[in-house]
Amino acid sequence: MLTFNFNVVWIFGLPSAGKSTLAKGLQQRFIQAEQACLRLDGDELREGLCRGLGFSPAGREENIRRAAEVAALSAKSGIYTVTALITPTDSYRKVARIILKDAPALWVWAKCSYDACQSRDVKGLYRKQREGHLVNLTGADGYFEEPSADEALHIDTENNDVSTSIDLIWAQLTKKHP
Ligand SMILES: Nc1ncnc2c1ncn2[C@@H]1O[C@H](COP(=O)(O)OS(=O)(=O)O)[C@@H](OP(=O)(O)O)[C@H]1O
Numbered sequence: 147m148l149t150f151n152f153n154v155v156w157i158f159g160l161p162s163a164g165k166s167t168l169a170k171g172l173q174q175r176f177i178q179a180e181q182a183c184l185r186l187d188g189d190e191l192r193e194g195l196c197r198g199l200g201f202s203p204a205g206r207e208e209n210i211r212r213a214a215e216v217a218a219l220s221a222k223s224g225i226y227t228v229t230a231l232i233t234p235t236d237s238y239r240k241v242a243r244i245i246l247k248d249a250p251a252l253w254v255w256a257k258c259s260y261d262a263c264q265s266r267d268v269k270g271l272y273r274k275q276r277e278g279h280l281v282n283l284t285g286a287d288g289y290f291e292e293p294s295a296d297e298a299l300h301i302d303t304e305n306n307d308v309s310t311s312i313d314l315i316w317a318q319l320t321k322k323h324p
């Protein structure tokens with residue numbers, strides 16, 4: 147039987163970097179391993195639990211705080227959690243880390259350049275920002291602070307395909323320690 151080194155996988159990165167794709171793929175892996183897995187996606191949280199919070203610093207912090215609190219409760223119940231939230235700066239990541247102090251978390255940066263994210267533009271947000279219909283878009287006119295290799299596993303979603311990226315994360319999750 148597989149054993150897991152972490153209760154929470156916190157995937158963060160720019161819009162269109164691949165967070166949701168990786169989170170869905172990892173959730174499938176957990177299901178295949180007969181483990182329940184909660185997936186918390188910023189887009190979905192913002193339709194319900196985090197509705198109306200917006201993208202100001204206070205709005206983002208509260209959004210991330212709520213997601214971390216849910217992940218911590220989930221871990222307490224023995225359920226794995228995979229998140230997909232931009233979590234743009236170290237200070238927001240610190241908020242989540244403090245809340246998750248009793249829930250071992252694997253921090254994963256979906257690493258994709260601004261140019262590649264902009265050309266993917268899965269939801270058309272970069273185009274909207276360029277046309278002046280959206281402000282404070284992370285990666286464009288909103289700040290993203292890149293994590294060091296000590297802070298997070300760097301998964302290059304620009305140069306790897308989806309299944310390779312998921313394999314790399316899964317390998318960290320299930321790696322056996324001597
Ligand atoms: N201004 C601005 N900046 C960033 N993102 C924006 C913005 N406006 C809307 N969206 C949409 O919201 C999704 C990101 O929400 P998150 O909850 O992950 O953001 S955060 O962690 O609170 O910063 C994000 O989803 P992803 O593209 O999947 O990252 C967008 O669809």
Ligand SMILES: Nc1ncnc2c1ncn2[C@@H]1O[C@H](COP(=O)(O)OP(=O)(O)O)[C@@H](O)[C@H]1O
Nearest residue numbers: 161162163164165166167268303306307308311
């Ligand atoms: N290695 C990869 N990991 C994740 N997504 C990738 C990768 N390579 C290409 N993609 C594509 O990039 C897009 C990322 O979209 P999405 O997962 O919605 O991003 P985000 O949630 O970060 O906004 C998808 O169309 C996905 O198929």
